[in-house]
Amino acid sequence: MANRFDTKTRILDAAERLFAERGFSETSLRLITSKAEVNLASVNYHFGSKKELIRAVLARYLDVFMPAASQAINTQRKLEQQATLEQIFSSLVGPLLKLNQLCPDGTRTFLQLLGRGYIESQGHLRWFITSHYGEHLQTFVRAVTESVPEIPAADIFWRLHFTLGTVVFTMASADALMEIAAADFAEQNDIAAVIRKVIPYISAGVAVSGK
Amino acid sequence: MANRFDTKTRILDAAERLFAERGFSETSLRLITSKAEVNLASVNYHFGSKKELIRAVLARYLDVFMPAASQAINTQRKLEQQATLEQIFSSLVGPLLKLNQLCPDGTRTFLQLLGRGYIESQGHLRWFITSHYGEHLQTFVRAVTESVPEIPAADIFWRLHFTLGTVVFTMASADALMEIAAADFAEQNDIAAVIRKVIPYISAGVAVSGK
DNA sequence: AATTATTTTAAACGAGTGTTTAAAATAATC
DNA sequence: GATTATTTTAAACACTCGTTTAAAATAATT
DSSP: OOOTTSHHHHHHHHHHHHHHHHOSTTSOHHHHHHHHTSOTHHHHHHHSSHHHHHHHHHHHHHHHHHHHHHHHHHHHHHHOSSOOHHHHHHTTHHHHHHGGGTSTTHHHHHHHHHHHHHHHTTTHHHHHHHHHHHHHHHHHHHHHHHHSTTSOHHHHHHHHHHHHHHHHHHHHTHHHHHHHHHHHHOOOOOHHHHHHHHHHHHHHHHHOOOO | OOOTTSHHHHHHHHHHHHHHHHOSTTSOHHHHHHHHTSOTHHHHHHHSSHHHHHHHHHHHHHHHHHHHHHHHHHHHHHHOSSOOHHHHHHTTHHHHHHHHHHSTTHHHHHHHHHHHHHHHTTTHHHHHHHHHHHHHHHHHHHHHHHHSTTSOHHHHHHHHHHHHHHHHHHHHTHHHHHHHHHHHHOOOOOHHHHHHHHHHHHHHHHHOOOO
């Protein structure tokens, strides 16, 4: 079971690539199964429905990323008595890039899926994540709060959601942006480069002192 | 013509609300025409196709916002020899809030449409905007560039797109966020208040010196 | 080897999509 | 007021969608 070439895995692999590229509702089961070279009905046989397939695709990444992320943050906290925001955000880079071992281009795929999910599911994904990975999320929020103790909790709430928007939107359109950057500025970026670009931006935004 | 109650306007009004709430591909012409209380075929009669209806919905806002925005920036530039980033972003608040006169909740609707369009249209909207409102965009980008001359053009490109993500994502989930803020922090916000919160965040992010 | 359980398959189902058509209704023009 | 032009309408078209079905093929168990 869980063979790299069995039907279930072939479906997940094809689905995650297409979902990330085109979005969930724009990707038909017929397209997925034709790319995966499996029968159309096998999706409903193995996953029950398209909605459950979407969840399975997301869970395969979240189950790896979320524990790794909170563990990285805790490790960071033990190294530095008082980690900076940039250090906290940077500690997520490792777990993110490790997803490339899960699938080729796993990091980009995961972040794009996250972006698409947040935008398409109108809060449904937010509920799924907080209810399934709430403890890991709290680890992160607590680390941020401690690193900028002068910022009121309400402002941190708002700014972390601004940050979520930044990351999610950027990743959903990362392909297009990298293409434009290559054409207009002769920049050759990959997803790791985009992540490095976004960290100073979000760190400065969350930490800014102005009201 | 252009009556508030004629078929064409009723279609646009219903469409923009549904597009902003649910996205373009998730909104059927049948849903639009039933909410607008017009016949299904009238969309194709007046607009030709769904794709052209989407463009018309966006254009109705862009035609108002874009000139107002670039004019506000030019006015700002004459007041201050060297405007700060925060001043530049703030000068967009007026034109944004003025959209509420166009339609109830016009500001949020516009920003949500913009976000949906950028993500769903695979770069099609970006082309549409730059080709139709390129001069106004350049006014804005030039003002930003001049206010942070030490930032390379490529970094400005990336950070302005981060900013776009921050704003459209925040506006898309503004209702839910304001509700949470009210419950958890006893904050009573409206859209204008959220915009005031986001300006220091994006200003700090765009201006940050760290590589 | 025979029987049972699991998986795969082709075909169809019913519902929903954007679009087109041609006739009916309304408005504008002479 | 008769004749155009414009707009509205109901119906159908051709297509795609997720899902279901029941038979065929494969695997596992006894």
